[in-house]
Amino acid sequence: MTGISKKEGRNFFADTVKDDNREVILNETAVRSLGIPKPVIGSRIFSPVNPKSGKATYLNIVGVVKDFHFSSLKNEIGPFMFQP
DSSP: OTTOEEEEEOOOOOOOOTTTTEEEEEEHHHHHTTOOOOOTTTTTTSSOOOOTTSSSEEEEEEEOOOOSSSSSSSOOOOOEOOOO
């Protein structure tokens, strides 16, 4: 995540990344959009479908990054989630 500023929490650790990893990092807009109360770090969000298993799961929030443009600068910044 070069060039993206961390607001709180941590990055992913290489030794904790597994096929079934359920850790995520959100941008500020995603936190607001989901209505996640403070403290954000350690909160969990529901994911109706895990791409690997096809089953519903909870994702653990381990970090929040400042908003950044991931599409055109003309577009509003939207919610964004990083997964390892």
